[in-house]
Amino acid sequence: MNVISERVVNLNKNLKPRFYIKQLDEHLWIYVGNDYKKYYSPHLHIEFEPQENGETKVKGLFGPDPGLWTLFMFLHFVVAGIFIIFGVFAYSNWSLEQPFAIHIAVMSLMVIAWFSLYFIARSNRKKGMPQAHQLEGVLNKLLEGGN
Template sequence: MEPEKELRLRLRFYKTTSKSVEEIKARCENLKAEVAPDFNIKTLDNHIWLSIGALKREKYSPNLHLEIEPMEDGNTAVNGLFGPDPVLWTMFMFLHFIVAGIFIIFGLIAYSKWTLHQNFALDISIMVLMVGCWFTLYFLARRNRSRGIPQMQELEELMDRILY
């Protein structure tokens, strides 16, 4: 997987393994203590969350969510999703909603002023500024993801230890 060439901010992948769901869960339980200070492994039903341990965690550290499903042929399907730290993701989404709200409000104000034949240049300039904020948030997220690529590779290696 080459995340630096992907356009999406949250990377998804699909794999299959010959291990059963029970074997994968047992492997997770065995690895929890072995990798404890560097990585966190959490399991619930057919979901596994892998994250960087508290000692190595940065604000851009990724998480890996795995969903394991048994297949009819005895193999196991693994759906994976790399994502940012949930707190950071929530902050970015909150900022996006604020920017979108300001954009919509000033769009409505600009439309009202246009219909009343008043000057609406300030409102349009604030809307353009909000579009600039959207691009800034996007590029900040891309930069954080690129800074987290080495840790993504570490999580992928841990995943491979669990699945194969």
């Protein structure tokens, strides 16, 4: 792990401002630099797992910007909450034989909102794919020992 730490320090100097790397124990995070960052820019989380045979297993996971992910999760919870609340209202009005068409309409709008959030997320992932490949290139440089 010391070899990787040295490589991280050297590579971090050479990559700024395009990319930057954070390290904590056996974890690395590779980010797109602030000047090149878009709202859909991914980051790469790397975990090094020492194996019993002396080798090291490298695991990587691409993820969205934490702020954007939090916003999307918040929106999903809001949409789900509205859907459930209006579902309860629709059932109550139906059981009381009151009009409930507006509640069903709002629930339908929430389903459309869910699908919209899904397609927006897919679009953002597609837009971030070139930067994900660049992050993978940084990881390959790190593992190969290049600068």
